[in-house]
Amino acid sequence: MKINKFLYGAVFFMGLLTACDNDRDILLEEALEKAGNNRTELEQVLAHYAGDSIKLEAAKFLIRNLPGHYSYADTSELIPYYDAVDSLLVVMGDSTDKWVVRDSLVSLNRKFADLHARRVQDVKIVTASFLMQNIDSAFVQWRDGPWARHLDFEQFCEYLLPYKAEELQPIDDWRTRLRRFHPDHLDELAYCDLYRNSALQAAITLNSNLWYYMHPGITEENIMKPVYRWHTRLRIPVGTCSEYTSAAVSIFRSQGIPVAMDFTPQWAFRSLGHSWNVLLAEDGKRIPFSGVTSNPGQPHKLGERMPKVFRRTYSMNPELKLLLQREKYVPEVFREPFLKDVTEEYMQCGNICLEVSKEFNRRYAYLMVFNDREWVPVDFAQVSNRQVFFDKVGMNTVYLVACYDGEGILLPLSAPFLFSYGGQLRPIVADTLHKTNLVLYRKYPVLPHVQEIIMRIDSGEFQASCDVNFKKHVLIHRVTDCSATGKEIMVPDTLGRYRYWRYFQPKSGSYCNIADIRFYERGANRPIFGKIIGTDGHWDGNPDGTKEKVFDGDLLTFFDAPLSFGAWVGMDFGRPVELERIIYTGRGDGNSIDIGDIYELFYWDSQGWVSLGRKNATNIRLTYRNVPGGGLYLLRDLTKGKNERIFTYENGRQVWW
Incomplete structure (x- = not known):
């Protein structure tokens, strides 16, 4: 069966070569x-495989696509930087908190801010011996290895054959190392x-090893x-996710496990993009996972919209090649x-098909999609007969079509x-x-990590008493609305002092989590x-989470009590007082309207953002009157x-996009 597979592959691809030989020879x-x-x-490589049609075609595939791939012209220029990173890691040791190490690496990088090593195209420097060794090793993985036998020739060329997995990766014996x-x-x-x-089980096993030994910290x-x-x-x-997944591609391919790297340039609903790995499993499925962090088959960014x-x-x-040329x-x-x-x-x-003027x-x-600060591109298309056509586009997303001048x-x-x-x-x-x-309560949507913690305010009670121990008290308000915004309680004038x-x-x-009370x-x-009165102390993991944080005017600090339940925080006014209202904000992300901050609201017209004016927030909501209706809006905290x-x-x- 194995011999027949490769004979069939040879016949099929020789026929394919005949059909498009002219184009391929040009490349x-x-x-x-x-x-x-x-x-x-390069000609030495072609001559070496002249008697082996499949390996010859693999060599041609690599050579045709060499232009545009880059490496450093002289890696010795980088050695002082790499050695400095090595020394820092040795000094700090494995027991040092990774985030402390991160800060030290940031400081170290400032010393090498002027380091700019020259780049050169691989087509001008790659050697025959290196390419041949790479081709032969990849074929051994394909033909004789246990986890790539299901690949056809085209898949083999993309998932295992390449001599590097990312740009600027050294041209070295990475497969062996x-x-x-x-x-x-x-x-x-x-x-x-x-x-x-x-291949699936091999990927799970290897990725579990990587997680265990590397303990990744994602920035x-x-x-x-x-x-x-x-080795550094x-x-x-x-x-970053991109750095871990890039490294994972080389590590997995060194074992003959067919893995690639996928990415979305920009999330459809929030800032940043994301990179991850994809495994071509033995049943033909493409299974996403995060190299070093989560295994194939585990949930990966479920529900996150991608354009x-x-x-x-x-x-x-070839379409990108044409774009770059034109x-x-x-x-x-x-x-x-x-x-x-x-x-x-x-x-x-x-x-999506649109007409242009x-x-x-x-x-x-x-x-384009919006990345919290500006519109950024996620796809490109040629304009033909005053029309532009984007295919295979993610839905339930707000887009803008644009071009760039020179x-x-x-x-x-x-x-x-x-x-x-x-x-x-639907145009907006x-x-x-x-x-x-x-009437605006936030400047940013509530994401899952916020929803999880804001629920800790559920069932909280605001009470008043003439007894410091609250043995006798009146209930003013019980929290049932856990939306991640500030809230205002109007105290009845019949309540008393x-x-x-x-x-x-x-x-x-x-844990009595609450960020702000006024x-x-x-x-x-x-x-x-x-x-300030209440439960003394803090949860062991948060030494800054004392009751005083509730009254510091900062929505990002909060009371993190030492008790799972039964904790409290409040004020002794030294005399009986009659309150008119209480404003409070639960533990969150700081993106609800913050009293004292200056905000500016914008709407999008035909060419850009138009300001609707600045406001100083005096409450947990902002009201803008006589605003053009039905538009796309953006609220900035200045x-x-x-x-x-x-x-x-x-x-x-507000409906967020």
Whole structure:
């Protein structure tokens, strides 16, 4: 069966070569010409495999796609930096908290801020011996290894054959070196008939090893210059999802496990993008996972909307190649042409077709989403007959179509629009003739990590007493609304005067988490203060979580009591007082309206954001009157913070996009 498979593959691909030989020969000759003085090295590879049609085609695949791949011209320039990272890791040791190490690495990087090693195209430097060794090793993994026999030739070329998994990766013996990096228990799979040839089980085993030994710390942003020396890189305890998944591709391929790297340039609902790995399993399924952090088959970012998904490839995307040749300015995400659109592997997609004006004179347009600060591209398309067509697009997302001038200035071509489920396109256009009022409680949507902690305010009670121990007290309000916004309690004028006022939490697992309380005496516009009273101490894991944090005016600090339930916090005003209202905010993310901060509201017109004015927040809500209705809005906090998200206003509430 094994021999027949490869004979069939040879016949099939020789036929395929005959059908498109002219195009492929052109690409091959282009690569040989770009090699310059290195052409003889590449021709030596072709001559070496002249008698083996399948390996010859594999060699041609690598050479055709060499242009555009880069390495450092002189890695010795980087050695002082790599050595400095090594020394720091040795000094700090494995017992040092990884986030302390992170801070030290950030400081170290400042010393190498001027380090800029020269890059060179691989086609000009790769040697015949290296390519041949790589090809032969990859074929052994494919033909004789246990976890790649299910790949066809095209899959083999993309998932195992490439001599590198990422740009600027050193041209070295990584297959041999990384094969020894924690392969614990992989050989034991041979004793199980079900797992002997299971790429899935091999991936789970290897990734579990990586997690156990590397203990990854995920950061959202790059904190340091990339490290490509393997024995240094694999010891760094923190990194982005992209850094871990890039390393995982090489580690997995060194074992002959077919893995690639997928990414979305930008989430559809919040800031940043994301990268992860994908396994081509023995049953043909593409199974996503996070290299070093979560295994194939485990839930991965469920429910997170993505506008587009791309796979990093070794082969060049001809459409991207054309884009780079034609356009003076290309956004960064599309400057490397080694991407493949795989959006339809992850979600139900739709197609978007829009007309552009007669005045539009550019060849390409971009599909944009908002990243909390600005519109960023997630797809590109050629403009033909005044139409632009984007295919395989994620739905239930707000998009904008735009282009760039030669200097990289964004030029909108459409109004923002909602591409809803079912493929319906709904323009979002502010109506300046029909005004409305907006009442705003937040500047950013409530994400899962916030929803989990805001529930700790459920069942909390506001009480008043003339007894410091609250043996006798009156119940003013019990919390039933756990939405992540500030709340206002209006105290009945019949309640009377009390010296002691508090927040009490009887619910188990709450730890009396609350971020902010403000007491207002009747007839006063400012909060009044007394002596802070309540449960002393804090939860052991949060030494800053004392009761005093409830009255520091900071929504990001909170009381984290030492008791799971029964803790409380309040004020002794030194005299009986009559309160008019109580304003409070539960533990959250600091993105609800913060009293004292200055905000500015914008709406999008045909060319950009238009200000609707600044307001100083005097309550837990902002009211903007006579606002153009039906538009796309953005609320910015000019005092602090960076999380700000576009929204529409529907049925009296903010709807986030």
